[in-house]
Amino acid sequence: MMTCKEAFSVLDAWEQGEADPSQLNAFLSHCEECPECASRFAGLIPLLKRDLPGSISDLSILTSPDRNFEDAVMEGIDLDKSAGRKTVQLSRNRKRMPAWAMAAAAILILSIGVGIGMYVQQNSATATVHFVLEAPSAQSVQLAGDFNSWDASNYELKKVSEDGTWEITVRLTKGQVYAYNFVIDGQQWVADPSAMAQIDDGFGGTSSLLRL
Amino acid sequence: MRKQKPGLMPCTDRAGRSSRNLLKLVFLFSLCAFIIVPAFSFAQDLQRWFSSTDARRYAPIRPAVEDLAKSVSAVGLEEKLLVMRLEEGARKQIQPEALLKALQTDVGSMLSFATALQTRGLFPRNSQKATTMTQQAVLLFRTGMVAEELDAALDASIKKLGKTDPAVGRALSALSVVVIAKKEYQLETIDTIAVAEALISSGWRNSDFVYVLDELAASRKSGVSKEETVKHVLEYVKTAKPASGETSGSGAGGGKSSNPQSGKSNGSGKENGKGKQ
Numbered sequence: 001m002m003t004c005k006e007a008f009s010v011l012d013a014w015e016q017g018e019a020d021p022s023q024l025n026a027f028l029s030h031c032e033e034c035p036e037c038a039s040r041f042a043g044l045i046p047l048l049k050r051d052l053p054g055s056i057s058d059l060s061i062l063t064s065p066d067r068n069f070e071d072a073v074m075e076g077i078d079l080d081k082s083a084g085r086k087t088v089q090l091s092r093n094r095k096r097m098p099a100w101a102m103a104a105a106a107i108l109i110l111s112i113g114v115g116i117g118m119y120v121q122q123n124s125a126t127a128t129v130h131f132v133l134e135a136p137s138a139q140s141v142q143l144a145g146d147f148n149s150w151d152a153s154n155y156e157l158k159k160v161s162e163d164g165t166w167e168i169t170v171r172l173t174k175g176q177v178y179a180y181n182f183v184i185d186g187q188q189w190v191a192d193p194s195a196m197a198q199i200d201d202g203f204g205g206t207s208s209l210l211r212l
Numbered sequence: 213m214r215k216q217k218p219g220l221m222p223c224t225d226r227a228g229r230s231s232r233n234l235l236k237l238v239f240l241f242s243l244c245a246f247i248i249v250p251a252f253s254f255a256q257d258l259q260r261w262f263s264s265t266d267a268r269r270y271a272p273i274r275p276a277v278e279d280l281a282k283s284v285s286a287v288g289l290e291e292k293l294l295v296m297r298l299e300e301g302a303r304k305q306i307q308p309e310a311l312l313k314a315l316q317t318d319v320g321s322m323l324s325f326a327t328a329l330q331t332r333g334l335f336p337r338n339s340q341k342a343t344t345m346t347q348q349a350v351l352l353f354r355t356g357m358v359a360e361e362l363d364a365a366l367d368a369s370i371k372k373l374g375k376t377d378p379a380v381g382r383a384l385s386a387l388s389v390v391v392i393a394k395k396e397y398q399l400e401t402i403d404t405i406a407v408a409e410a411l412i413s414s415g416w417r418n419s420d421f422v423y424v425l426d427e428l429a430a431s432r433k434s435g436v437s438k439e440e441t442v443k444h445v446l447e448y449v450k451t452a453k454p455a456s457g458e459t460s461g462s463g464a465g466g467g468k469s470s471n472p473q474s475g476k477s478n479g480s481g482k483e484n485g486k487g488k489q
Contacts, residue, residue, distance in 0.1 A: 100236065101236075103239060203301060209392065
């Protein structure tokens with residue numbers, strides 16, 4: 001069975017687009033047997049499954065369709081031929097769409113297109129960031145930064161070991177610098193001691209910097 | 213021939229008319245949503261924040277904040293920049309006067325950055341893009357960036373990429389690395405400018421700039437002087453071909469990648485040591 005460290009390296013390779021299906025399967029098997037990794041990577045497991053051959057995004061499953069499926073499709077086409085004339089007739093009687101309706105449709109399609117484009121762009125330009133803090137005496141640890149409007153309520157770190165190690169994995173847009181803090185027990189705002197740079201937050205405290 | 217009475221139309225015409233009316237409504241709604249809503253939402257950021265529950269205790273500083281917002285809007289930046297800082301202050305339960313003081317300092321940085329872009333014809337036409345860039349610049353000013361570094365980086369970027377938005381992005385990427393290096397290794401401004409210019413004019417991708425921090429760390433660890441370290445880094449930027457064109461995404465905040473080739477992005481990456489509290 002794969003070790004947790006090996007699972008981390010598979011995740012690295014996957015983020016680079018270099019993981020092969022056997023590695024992904026081994027990773028998923030590891031997560032089934034390791035509750036700690038399963039909980040830690042719960043958000044990423046569906047994405048890994050998506051990348052496996054045979055998933056809906058994998059077009060290779062379409063290259064050799066089942067023979068029965070092909071026959072069924074051809075049969076359906078034959079049946080349609082008999083109704084072909086009527087279909088043509090109906091399309092001749094159809095009225096043209098008015099210009100304003102076409103403009104409405106164009107605006108709607110444009111809006112949806114822009115939305116999808118932004119979504120795709122954002123997703124291709126994000127990085128998975130793993131935050132870790134050792135706080136043995138903490139009852140709760142949260143993450144707040146300019147990426148979540150400093151609202152820590154939905155960014156709870158999970159306690160992953162008895163020695164008080166807390167972790168959270170988030171996805172952030174690449175190419176930016178972020179300021180962030182950990183919030184201990186909902187009150188104490190602390191900088192990340194392992195951050196490469198700390199900055200004055202302008203209020204007499206310290207924030208940490210993250211550059212992606 | 214039977215005449216059609218006015219007002220009594222065949223069912224099919226009536227249905228057609230109602231569906232056309234519906235489509236017209238959809239068209240008008242789409243038009244409104246497409247044009248009016250974004251403009252409205254940007255203009256209302258500050259007003260909306262001050263109406264929130266979190267903001268009640270900050271009512272006394274509202275007029276002063278609105279004045280700051282006017283000066284920010286006057287240079288083409290969104291007041292969202294102030295709202296983000298207000299949110300941070302409110303969550304940290306900062307006193308109103310202290311929050312106002314921090315905002316005034318930030319607005320000074322915002323205006324310096326905007327002026328630096330405008331004088332070079334680099335200010336982005338897209339106000340959202342300008343706002344994001346300014347947010348980055350404000351953080352860099354708070355990290356210790358000085359005006360000379362910004363000016364030098366922008367000029368080097370124009371030489372490399374012309375007066376374009378990517379030129380500003382490249383300058384900010386290089387500056388984000390050198391100001392962190394300056395803070396961490398107490399480099400002189402003259403050295404940070406040299407490293408920033410070298411990075412910008414190199415063939416490196418912006419996302420690879422962060423490898424310089426690994427090189428600096430290794431060099432300092434080996435015990436060489438600050439001057440030698442800078443020389444070594446400059447040579448490294450000129451000669452090395454970082455990674456394989458992959459994006460590094462290595463975090464400056466605890467996200468230092470242990471393997472520059474990996475492209476892995478970490479916060480306080482567990483394998484790189486975790487923060488102790």
